Structure formats: C-alpha cells, structure tokens
Amino acid sequence: MDDLLADFIAETREMLEASGGELVAWEADPTDRARLDTIFRFVHTVKGNCGFFDFPRLANLSHAAEDALADCRAGRRDPDQQLVTAVLAVIDRIAAMIDAIEANEPIDDGNDDDLIAMLDVSHETSETGGLEGVKEGSNPHLHAPASTLLASNDEANAPSRRADPAAQRTIRLPVELLDRVMSGVSDMVLARNDLAHRLRQAGTQPTIDGPFERLTTILSDVRDAITRMRMQRIETLFGALPRLVRDLSTELGKQVMVDMDGGDVELDREMIETIRDPITHLIRNAIDHGIEAPSARLGQGKREIGLLAIAARQSGNTISIVISDDGRGLDEERIAAKAVATGLVTAAERTAMTRERILNLIFEPGFSTAETVSNVSGRGVGLDVVRQNLEKVGGSIRVTSQPGEGTSFTLHIPLTLSIIAGLTVEVAGHRFAIPQSYVEEIVQASSKQLDFTRMGETALVTFRGNRVPCLMLGEVLGLPACEVAAREPTLVMLRLASGDLFALAVEGIHGHGDLVVKPLAPAVMKSGFYAGSTLLDDGQPVLLLDVANIAAGARLVSDTRARVLSALEDSAAKVAVQADRAMLFTDFAGRRSAVRLELVQRIETAPASAIDRSGARPRVVIDGMILPLVGLPESPLAQSRVRLLRLSDGACELLYAVREVEDAVELTEALHPVPEDPFAEAITLIAGQPVTLVDAHELFARHGEPPIAAERPRCTLPEGEWARTILSPLVSAAGYDIVAEGEAGPNTLGILFDDVYEVAEALGRPLPQQVIRLRDQPDAPAGSGTIYRYDRESLLAALAAARKGVAA
Amino acid sequence: MIGELLVVARIAGRACALSALDVKSVIEIGTVTPIPRAPVWIAGITALRSQALTVIDCRRAIGLPESEWPTDHRAIVVAEGGHSYALLVDAIDDITTGASEAGQVPGGFGPEWSRIATGMVETMAGPALLVDLGALLAGPDAIRQEIEAVV
Numbered sequence: 001m002d003d004l005l006a007d008f009i010a011e012t013r014e015m016l017e018a019s020g021g022e023l024v025a026w027e028a029d030p031t032d033r034a035r036l037d038t039i040f041r042f043v044h045t046v047k048g049n050c051g052f053f054d055f056p057r058l059a060n061l062s063h064a065a066e067d068a069l070a071d072c073r074a075g076r077r078d079p080d081q082q083l084v085t086a087v088l089a090v091i092d093r094i095a096a097m098i099d100a101i102e103a104n105e106p107i108d109d110g111n112d113d114d115l116i117a118m119l120d121v122s123h124e125t126s127e128t129g130g131l132e133g134v135k136e137g138s139n140p141h142l143h144a145p146a147s148t149l150l151a152s153n154d155e156a157n158a159p160s161r162r163a164d165p166a167a168q169r170t171i172r173l174p175v176e177l178l179d180r181v182m183s184g185v186s187d188m189v190l191a192r193n194d195l196a197h198r199l200r201q202a203g204t205q206p207t208i209d210g211p212f213e214r215l216t217t218i219l220s221d222v223r224d225a226i227t228r229m230r231m232q233r234i235e236t237l238f239g240a241l242p243r244l245v246r247d248l249s250t251e252l253g254k255q256v257m258v259d260m261d262g263g264d265v266e267l268d269r270e271m272i273e274t275i276r277d278p279i280t281h282l283i284r285n286a287i288d289h290g291i292e293a294p295s296a297r298l299g300q301g302k303r304e305i306g307l308l309a310i311a312a313r314q315s316g317n318t319i320s321i322v323i324s325d326d327g328r329g330l331d332e333e334r335i336a337a338k339a340v341a342t343g344l345v346t347a348a349e350r351t352a353m354t355r356e357r358i359l360n361l362i363f364e365p366g367f368s369t370a371e372t373v374s375n376v377s378g379r380g381v382g383l384d385v386v387r388q389n390l391e392k393v394g395g396s397i398r399v400t401s402q403p404g405e406g407t408s409f410t411l412h413i414p415l416t417l418s419i420i421a422g423l424t425v426e427v428a429g430h431r432f433a434i435p436q437s438y439v440e441e442i443v444q445a446s447s448k449q450l451d452f453t454r455m456g457e458t459a460l461v462t463f464r465g466n467r468v469p470c471l472m473l474g475e476v477l478g479l480p481a482c483e484v485a486a487r488e489p490t491l492v493m494l495r496l497a498s499g500d501l502f503a504l505a506v507e508g509i510h511g512h513g514d515l516v517v518k519p520l521a522p523a524v525m526k527s528g529f530y531a532g533s534t535l536l537d538d539g540q541p542v543l544l545l546d547v548a549n550i551a552a553g554a555r556l557v558s559d560t561r562a563r564v565l566s567a568l569e570d571s572a573a574k575v576a577v578q579a580d581r582a583m584l585f586t587d588f589a590g591r592r593s594a595v596r597l598e599l600v601q602r603i604e605t606a607p608a609s610a611i612d613r614s615g616a617r618p619r620v621v622i623d624g625m626i627l628p629l630v631g632l633p634e635s636p637l638a639q640s641r642v643r644l645l646r647l648s649d650g651a652c653e654l655l656y657a658v659r660e661v662e663d664a665v666e667l668t669e670a671l672h673p674v675p676e677d678p679f680a681e682a683i684t685l686i687a688g689q690p691v692t693l694v695d696a697h698e699l700f701a702r703h704g705e706p707p708i709a710a711e712r713p714r715c716t717l718p719e720g721e722w723a724r725t726i727l728s729p730l731v732s733a734a735g736y737d738i739v740a741e742g743e744a745g746p747n748t749l750g751i752l753f754d755d756v757y758e759v760a761e762a763l764g765r766p767l768p769q770q771v772i773r774l775r776d777q778p779d780a781p782a783g784s785g786t787i788y789r790y791d792r793e794s795l796l797a798a799l800a801a802a803r804k805g806v807a808a
Numbered sequence: 809m810i811g812e813l814l815v816v817a818r819i820a821g822r823a824c825a826l827s828a829l830d831v832k833s834v835i836e837i838g839t840v841t842p843i844p845r846a847p848v849w850i851a852g853i854t855a856l857r858s859q860a861l862t863v864i865d866c867r868r869a870i871g872l873p874e875s876e877w878p879t880d881h882r883a884i885v886v887a888e889g890g891h892s893y894a895l896l897v898d899a900i901d902d903i904t905t906g907a908s909e910a911g912q913v914p915g916g917f918g919p920e921w922s923r924i925a926t927g928m929v930e931t932m933a934g935p936a937l938l939v940d941l942g943a944l945l946a947g948p949d950a951i952r953q954e955i956e957a958v959v
Contacts, residue, residue, distance in 0.1 A: 187857065430844065477844035520853075521862035521891045523947055527845050533853055533860040541841050541853045541860040 007242040007258075008049050009102050014243060015042050016095050023088060030079040039087065040069040046094060057112055058097055064116040065090045086118040175269070178229055185219075185226045186516040190535050192219055193513075197538050231266035234312045234319075237276055238263045244280065245308060248287045255294050255305040256287055262312035267319055267413075274393050275321070275413060278386040282323045282409050283308065285383075290327030290407050300404065302326065324408030330359050330401035338367065359399050363387040391496070391548040422534070424510040424542060425492060428479035433515055433534055433544045440493040440501065442509060444603070449664045450491065461503050463493060465766075470503040471554055473545075477529065496551055504547075511536075517544055528553060582693060583645065584662040584686060588633040594686065595645060595656065595694040597664055598746045604644040604655065608637045617703065620644065620655055628703050631657040647696070650713050650747040652704030656694075667693070713802075714739045715749040716768065718756060722789075727751070730792070734799040744768060749802045754786045772798045812906045814929070816936050817884060818898040819866045820877060822921075825906070825929055825936035830886050834900060837863070837883040848874075849947050854883075854894055861885060861894040864945065871920040871948030888945050895944075904932040920948070 026035035047062035065087055072079045093115065192215065199205070199212060238260050249256040267275075291297075291306035298304055307326045312319060332355050339345050339361045345353070361367060365384040387397050395413035414437065421436035443450070443463065451462035452470070459470040470491065474481055489505040496502070517532040520543075524530060531546040582594035604622055611629060612619045618629040622644075629644070645656040671682035671693065681695035715736035717723040728738050731751070739748060750768030752760070754775045760767055772795070775786040787794045813828035840852040840863050849868035853860045867877055883894040910927030917925050917937065926938040 187859075430842070479844055518860055519891065520860075521850075521893065521945075522889070523850060523945070524843055524846050524853075524862060527843075527847070529845050530843070535855055535860060539855050540839070541855045543841075543843060543853070 005053065005101070007246065008053065009098055010239055010242050011049070011246075012046060012094070012098050014239060015045065016091070016098070023091065027081075027084050027088065030081060030084050036069065036072060036079060039091075040066065040073060042091070043069060043087075055097070055101070058094060061090050061094060061112050061115065064119050068119045083119070086115065089118070090115055182226055182230060185223055186518075188219060189223060189514075189516055190539075192216060193536075194539055228266070230268055232269045232272055233263060234265045234267050234272065234321075235263035237272050237279065238310065238312075241279075241283065241310065244283060245287065248284060249291075249306075252288060253293060254287060254291055256291055256308050257305045259307060259309045260311070261309070265312040265314050265319060271393060271413060274389065275395075275411065278389050278397075278411070279310075279321065279323065281383075281386050283310075286323060286325040286327065286407065290325040290329075292328050318412050318414055321411040321413070322408055323411075324406055326406040329403040329405055330362070330399065330407050331403070332358050335359060335361055339364070342367065356400065359401055362399065363397065388552075421512070422515040422544065423492065423512045424536065425473070425490075425504075425506040426508045426510050427473045427477070427506045428481075430477075430479060431510055431536070431540065431542050432473070433542050434492060434494070434504075434547060435531075435544070436512065438494045438496065438547045440495040443491040443493060443503075445488070445491075450489075459505075461491065463491075463501075463503065466501075468493070468501055468503050469554075470505055471550070472505045474505075474507075476550060476554070494547055494551070496548060500551065502551060515542075515544065580667045581664055582667050584665045584691065585645065585658040586660045586662065587631055588657060588659050590659070591692055592662075592689060593692045593694055594665065594667075594684075595647065596696060599647045599649065599696050601646045601648045601653070603661055604646050605641055606644055608640055608642055611637075611642070622646070622655070625653075627653050627655050628705055629655045629657060630699065630703050647699070648747070649696070649700050649704060652700055654700070654703050654705070656699075713737070713747065713749060714743075714745060715751060715799075716741050716744050717751055718753050718774070723751075727789075730795065731799065734796060736799065749799075753789075754784075770802050772802065810906055810908060813903060814906050814931055814936070814938075815884060815903050816901045816931060816933055817880075817895075818901060819939075820870065820872050821898065823901070823934060823936040824866075824897075824925075824939050825931060826884065826886070826939050826941065828903060830888075830941050832885045832887055832892070834882050834884055835894065837881060837894060837896070847947055847949065851896055856885065856892070856894070859892055861892050863894045863896060865896045866944065867896075867898075869944055869947050870924055886941055886945075888941055893945060902933045906931055910938045923948075 022035045022038045026032055026039060029035070043062045043065040047059060047066050050059035050062060068077075068083060069087065071077045072083070077083075093112070195212070196216075199208065241260065242258050245256050245258045286308055287306075291308070292300070292302075294304045297306065309324050310321070312321045314320075336345075336350050336353075336358050339358070340347050340350055344361060344364050344367065350358070363383050363386070365382070367382060367384065390397050390411060390413065393413060395411060397412075398410045399407065400410070401407040422433040423436055423439055423442075424431055424433050426432075451460075453460050459472065460467045461470045462468070472481075472489075473479075490508055491503040491505055492509075493501060493503055515534040517534050519525075520530055520533050528549050529546055530543045531549075532544040534542055534544055536542050581597040583597050583600045584592065584594045587593050606620050606622060610620055611632070612621075618632055619626055620629050621627075627646070643658050643661055645658055645661070647654055647656055665686050667684060667686075669685040671684045673682050674680040674692070677692075678698050679695055681693045681697075683690055683692055685691070713736050715731055715738055717728055717731065717738055731738060736749065744750070746769065748768055749770040749772065751772045751774065752767075754773045757767070757771065757773050773786040774789040774795075775784070776789060778788045778790075780786055780788070787798055789795075814825040815828050815831050815834075816823055816825050818824070835856055838854055840854045842852040843850055846852075849865050851863040851865045854863050855861070863883065868874070877898050879896055880899045882900055883896055884900065886893050886895060906929050908930035910929045913928055916922050917928075921937065924940055924944045926940045928935055929938045
C-alpha cells in the first residue's frame with residue numbers, strides 16, 4: 001500500500017510540475033483548447049487515483065473541477081476567468097494536500113465547499129452571460145477568497161513541513177548561474193596551477209609559500225563544495241520511473257511493483273542526463289522480457305506481482321546502480337545459440353565460456369534475443385548502445401542472472417565529468433591527457449623485453465605473461481614516428497570498462513594531476529579521438545584522449561577481444577612454466593652480472609646529484625622514498641645520470657647502481673656456485689659469456705631496509721562472502737594489502753582453500769609462489785600443510801612467516 | 809545592417825565582415841596546439857586565460873585549397889553554440905558601420921563563398937562579404953554532407 005501511495009504522490013507531483021506552465025498559459029488564454037485538455041487530464045487522473053485511497057477531500061475537489069472542465073470541453077459553458085481562478089485554486093490546494101500526504105500528516109477535516117461553490121458560482125454566472133462573468137472575474141473580490149483560502153491552507157501545512165528535521169534549507173538557482181560559478185572556480189584552479197608553476201621556478205620563498213599553501217587549501221575546499229553544487233540527487237531521475245513502470249506494465253498486461261532505494265545519492269547533473277536513457281531502456285527490457293505475465297508467475301509459485309528493484313549506491317568516486325527484477329532470468333542457452341548463429345563466437349569457444357561471459361554477450365553489437373519485437377523494448381536500440389553510452393562517460397555495465405529467479409544489471413558510473421585525475425603523455429612533441437581511471441600501470445622497457453611483435457597490422461606486447469594488443473598513439477593519431485621511442489617505448493596499460501586490457505605506446509610520461517575538462521568544439525569531437533580539452537599548469541592546452549573510442553576504433557573491444565583473450569589465457573599458462581629469468585647488466589666494476597628478474601621492480605634513472613653519500617651508506621631519494629644504494633664505485637661518478645635497478649624483496653627495497661642495463665635473459669645454463677664471493681649466488685653462462693648472478697639473499701641481508709614509506713605486502717583471497725567479510729579484516733590487520741587476482745604480482749601471497757589449490761595444482765594452473773592453504777575441517781592428518789580456517793593462531797603465524805619468508 | 813557595427817577582416821584576400829555582436833574580442837594569438845586527425849580547417853587549440861579556444865583557419869573552413877596566405881598575428885574570438893573559437897584571417901582591417909542591408913550580387917559569390925556568406929554589405933570602409941558564422945564554423949564538409957544526403 002505504501003508503495004502505491006508513493007507512486008500516487010510521485011505521479012501527481014510530476015503532473016503538477018508539468019502542468020505548471022500549462023496553467024499559466026491557460027490563465028492567459030482561457031479559450032486555449034489544448035491547455036484545457038491537459039488540465040482536464042490532470043484533475044481526471046487525480047480523481048481516478050483517489051479512488052484507490054481514502055482521500056475524500058481530494059476526490060471531491062478533483063471531481064468538482066473535472067465536472068466544471070468537462071462542461072467546458074463539451075461546450076456547455078465558456079471557460080471564463082472566474083472558472084480559471086477557481087480551478088487554479090483547486091489545483092493549488094491539491095498540491096498542498098499532496099505535501100501533507102507525503103509528510104505523513106493527516107489531512108485536516110477542512111472544508112472545500114468554498115472552492116467547490118466557487119466552481120459552481122462561476123457556472124451560474126456564466127449562464128447569465130459570459131461577458132458579465134469576465135467582468136466579475138476581474139473583480140478583486142472574487143480573487144480574494146481563493147488566495148485567503150490558500151493562505152489558511154498554507155498555514156495549516158507550513159508548521160508540519162518546517163518541523164521535518166530532515167528538511168534542509170534550500171534555494172533554487174538558475175543552472176546557468178551555477179555553471180558560471182563552476183567555470184569561475186575552474187579558472188581559479190588553473191590560475192593557481194599557473195602560479196604554482198611560476199613559484200616553483202622562482203625557488204623557495206617562505207613569505208609567499210605560506211599564504212600560497214593556504215590559498216591552495218581554501219581553493220580545494222571551494223572546489224569540493226562547487227562540485228557538490230553541480231550534484232543532483234538521483235531522485236530526479238528516479239522520480240519519473242514509477243510512472244514509466246506503471247504505464248509499461250499496464251500496456252503489457254503485467255503487474256510490476258517498483259522498489260527504489262538510494263534516491264539521495266548525488267550525481268553530476270550532466271551524468272544524470274547521460275544515464276537517463278540507458279536506465280529507461282533497462283527498465284523496459286526488464287518489464288518486457290524479464291518479468292513474466294501474472295498467470296505464468298503464479299504457475300511458478302512466485303508472487304503475482306513482479307518486483308523491479310532499482311538501487312543506487314555511492315562508493316568512492318563511482319556510483320553503482322543496480323536494476324534487478326525477479327523475472328525469468330536470462331536464458332544462457334538461447335543467448336549462446338544466438339551468439340553462435342550471429343557469428344559472435346564459434347561453437348568451440350562457446351563451450352569454453354563461463355555462464356557469466358555468455359550472459360555478457362548481450363552487450364555485443366548486433367545482439368538482440370527477443371524473437372518478437374514488441375513496441376515496448378524493440379525500438380532499434382540494443383544493449384550495445386546502452387553499454388556504449390555508459391562507456392562514453394567512463395562507466396561500465398555487467399549483468400548477472402539466475403534462471404527463474406531474476407536478472408540484475410549493475411551500472412558503474414563516475415561521479416562527475418568535469419574534474420578528473422589524469423595522466424599527461426607525450427608523443428611526437430604533442431601532449432595528450434588520459435583519464436587516470438583507465439590507467440592500470442605504466443611500463444617502461446625495451447621492445448625486446450616486452451616481446452614486441454607485429455601480427456599483420458596489429459602490434460602485440462607481452463605483459464605479465466599475457467599477450468596484449470598494443471596501439472602506437474603516434475600511429476593512431478597519424479603523427480610522425482620517433483626512432484628512439486619505437487625502441488624503448490613507454491607503455492600505458494589501459495583497462496577499459498568492459499575489462500579489456502590494451503597497451504598504448506607513447507614516448508614519455510609528462511606528469512599527472514587533476515584536470516579540469518572542458519568540452520571541445522563539435523567539429524573536433526566528431527573526429528572521435530578526443531573527449532575534451534584541459535589546460536596544464538603551464539597554461540598549455542592539452543587534449544583529453546577518448547580512450548574507449550580509440551580502442552573501439554582499433555576494434556580492441558567486443559567479439560575480437562573475446563577471442564584474443566581466450567587465446568591469451570592459454571599462452572599465460574605456458575609462460576608460467578618458463579625458466580627463471582634474470583636482468584643482465586654491467587656493473588661499475590665492469591663485470592657482467594645478472595639479478596633475478598622477480599626482484600627487479602623498475603629501472604630508475606637518477607641524477608648523480610641525487611645520491612647522498614654523507615651517511616655510512618649512500619642513499620637516493622626516489623618517489624619520495626629514501627632507499628639504500630649499492631654497487632657504486634668508490635671514485636666519483638663520471639656520468640651526470642646513473643641507472644639504478646630498483647630491487648625489492650616484498651618488504652625491503654634497495655637500489656643497485658649499474659653502468660648499463662642490457663636485457664632480460666633466461667637462465668638456461670647450469671649455475672656454478674661461487675663460495676669465495678659472498679655477493680655472488682652463482683656464475684652461469686649467458687650466450688656463451690660468463691655472468692655473475694647476484695646473491696639477492698646476501699644483498700638484502702646486508703643492505704636491505706624497508707623504505708620509509710614502505711609498501712605493504714600484498715595478498716589475494718579466495719572467492720566468496722566468507723573471505724570478504726571474515727578473512728579479509730584479519731589479513732588486513734596482519735599488514736597485508738588485499739588485491740584482486742588480476743593485480744597479483746610475483747610476491748603476492750595467495751590464500752586458497754585446499755580443494756581449490758589441489759584442483760589448480762592438478763591442472764597445472766599458475767599458483768602464487770607463496771600460498772597459505774585453508775581447510776574446512778578442524779582436524780587434518782599431520783603434515784598436511786593446511787590450516788583450519790578458524791585457527792586464528794596458526795593463520796596469523798603463517799601470515800607473519802610469509803611476510804618474513806619474503807623478507808628473508 | 810545599416811548602422812550596425814561590423815568587424816572587417818581579410819580572408820583569402822577578400823574583404824569579409826562579421827557582426828561585432830558575434831565578436832567577443834580580438835586576441836594576440838599565442839601558441840597553437842595542433843589537433844592530430846582533426847579536419848584540416850581546424851588549426852588547433854589555444855589558451856585564452858583558462859579557456860581553450862578552437863582555432864579555425866577561415867581560408868580552409870571556407871573550403872579554399874591550401875595556399876600561402878599571410879596570417880594576422882591577431883585572431884578574432886567568437887562564440888557559437890557554447891564553444892569559443894579563434895578565427896585566423898589574413899588581416900583584421902577595421903571596425904566600421906554597415907551602410908546597407910546584405911544583398912546579393914548578380915552571378916553569386918561562387919559555391920564556397922556562397923555557403924558562408926549571407927550577402928554583400930556596403931560598409932564605411934567599402935563593400936564586404938557578410939559572413940554567416942554558423943556556416944563558417946560548420947566547415948567545408950558540411951556542404952558535401954548535405955549533397956550526399958540529397959543524393
């Protein structure tokens with residue numbers, strides 16, 4: 001009942017809002033037939049809806065107004081100004097009553113006879129002559145009752161509204177003004193950035209830096225507030241949905257109840273407009289295809305009335321909206337059959353696909369399972385367009401479904417469009433910005449290490465054992481190629497909202513920071529490569545790349561991707577059983593040495609001046625972290641810049657200064673131990689040349705120390721609710737960062753259930769190097785190597801040991 | 809047009825007039841950042857305070873073939889559809905008042921010019937072609953697309 005009532009209020013409100021303009025226009029010209037019809041429909045609907053509820057006053061009022069207006073429509077009387085006034089008064093009172101109903105206040109037993117009489121009075125006067133009526137209508141005396149009545153009504157309702165503790169004081173502002181303030185603040189941010197740039201160039205100036213810092217803080221506060229001003233409650237979108245659902249379900253002969261939650265979640269105004277159509281489309285689909293007819297539902301033992309739940313949640317910088325129904329669910333077989341029939345996947349691929357992946361095929365272009373196109377959903381807009389529109393604004397969509405139980409669509413959308421974190425890259429002398437949200441990782445390496453290959457026109461790189469398509473940004477944009485960059489490109493690994501990973505080869509990273517994104521001229525937008533423009537802190541304008549569109553243009557998304565990816569999963573398994581790899585380099589003593597590749601985090605380049613030799617050991621500051629440095633010669637450095645291998649054992653880090661980095665190599669030859677050199681693990685042959693393999697154990701034992709801002713060790717958890725809610729706090733408290741399976745690095749500790757572990761082992765799947773195996777039973781044979789999942793002591797001991805194990 | 813203020817500029821050697829109401833300012837054009845893969849008549853973007861202006865090469869936007877024109881170091885800033893543009897022209901001559909309504913000339917102005925011109929207008933500084941800003945900013949492809957749509 002409450003839901004129905006909420007629907008009624010929402011609908012009446014909506015109509016009141018919509019007819020506001022009509023009322024004014026009708027008042028100006030009472031003979032306007034179209035306006036009259038609109039207002040008649042409004043009172044008629046109110047009257048009809050009141051029938052379901054016990055609101056006699058509302059029913060009487062709307063009934064009287066309907067009668068009067070029906071007479072006008074039938075030509076039995078002329079709409080004069082008096083009638084207009086009376087009808088307006090009635091409508092205003094309906095609005096007041098709706099307010100009271102919504103606030104859960106009982107409608108007082110006030111009397112509406114006065115208003116009803118006014119409708120009738122005008123009826124009688126109009127019989128004596130329209131002209132006279134008009135005259136009397138313009139008489140202020142007749143206006144007075146309406147306004148005083150309304151005033152008294154307002155008084156009755158006002159205290160109750162003010163008493164509402166949740167009500168905030170609000171004002172209405174024109175959107176244009178908001179935009180002006182917004183862009184003013186954006187300009188201020190840019191001016192501040194420019195100033196910051198100049199101040200940096202001028203060096204430290206304590207008298208200026210202090211106030212400047214304060215300005216920065218204030219500005220960022222103001223910007224936050226302004227960003228919030230642009231926000232609108234998602235209610236404004238939700239408000240129209242009950243009506244949509246009602247209309248659709250009536251049209252389709254279904255009964256659907258809508259349950260909405262999270263209407264107070266706030267979202268950028270423009271974003272709300274962007275998601276309006278996708279959400280409407282999903283709701284149409286749910287009612288048309290998802291929810292069954294009442295008889296079918298009863299037959300399956302479900303409630304006759306289908307439930308459509310729409311919920312919005314904010315988590316960090318994204319909003320997730322879940323639209324779920326309790327209908328028949330998606331038919332995996334039919335989707336798969338359709339996908340095979342349309343050539344999206346082959347039959348062989350289909351058998352290898354998980355249910356989830358099959359279901360998500362419905363977002364592929366050219367896919368539509370509805371056999372009969374009804375006038376409700378089949379409107380030529382497919383779910384691919386829905387996904388496209390969401391991806392355009394950096395969002396994503398997933399679907400999950402249980403046969404017979406329902407379907408739910410999850411949309412993730414970013415909070416705002418206008419200020420985003422971004423990365424600035426450089427190619428052929430041009431700078432471009434990339435939204436940070438896409439950036440997974442930045443890789444800098446020689447093309448040999450990346451196993452850069454060209455398959456026809458497509459370039460592939462090997463990243464963490466996966467073959468990933470690689471786009472040359474310069475080529476994409478038709479810029480002249482640069483020799484050096486081709487040999488040693490910087491790869492920005494980009495993860496699209498659809499989950500596709502690809503590499504974008506650029507010549508260098510210029511910087512990162514908050515970017516104020518401004519729209520581009522339509523002619524530029526049409527090129528499809530750019531999403532906006534922004535100004536860097538030096539005032540240079542920079543274009544923001546439309547990553548999703550570029551990827552789509554290179555056909556890196558959708559069906560082609562599915563195939564490449566599945567192939568890659570296989571090759572990943574092969575890579576995992578490869579021989580040990582090491583980074584080959586020449587140290588300052590001129591020795592060719594190698595260090596195991598797992599230890600090498602990055603190759604850094606630091607100016608010689610950054611090396612601090614004042615302490616017992618030399619140190620270097622890199623990325624704000626103080627790190628010990630080994631491998632330096634005794635004599636002063638000849639070069640101005642020095643290459644450093646950044647080694648890490650998971651907890652400690654150190655830098656190894658080298659004269660030259662050669663390449664990553666496989667350790668295929670036998671390793672000969674060298675007992676006389678404590679820092680050498682072994683000597684081996686690489687391409688026929690002897691190479692000393694650095695003993696990392698000794699190195700870290702002597703020189704390793706946790707960096708000042710130490711990185712926490714990382715850990716992956718088994719899937720499932722238990723791991724998320726019960727295990728993860730324990731693991732976090734033990735000092736681990738919990739990461740997703742896909743982000744697991746070589747030093748990541750894996751916690752697995754023993755059965756999962758055994759299966760993986762049996763199938764030869766790649767397993768983390770460090771594993772803690774959990775079992776479900778408290779008792780287990782001795783030496784099983786597993787830990788009972790509620791054995792806290794052992795679990796903590798194992799976690800601590802794993803940390804040390806990495807560190808040792 | 810009579811009595812209305814006009815900005816007279818030289819585009820591809822021809823005198824053209826823009827309504828001063830459309831013109832927001834005239835700026836010294838600084839560094840123009842080119843936009844790869846954008847239509848040829850878009851020279852790039854440039855910064856005006858915190859605003860990014862799309863720089864339009866009017867000669868190419870009219871659809872004239874590439875050739876050497878002198879380019880004024882100043883550009884005309886106009887706004888259209890919520891976006892701001894900087895127009896590159898040969899030279900900015902004068903600000904003057906219109907002395908006639910926009911009229912046609914026998915034989916027309918030629919297809920490229922006709923697309924972007926409202927008509928000829930007499931000004932205190934001599935006759936000039938009155939530019940239809942929307943048509944100019946739509947670029948030379950607009951007419952081609954229209955033709956394709958008709959075909």
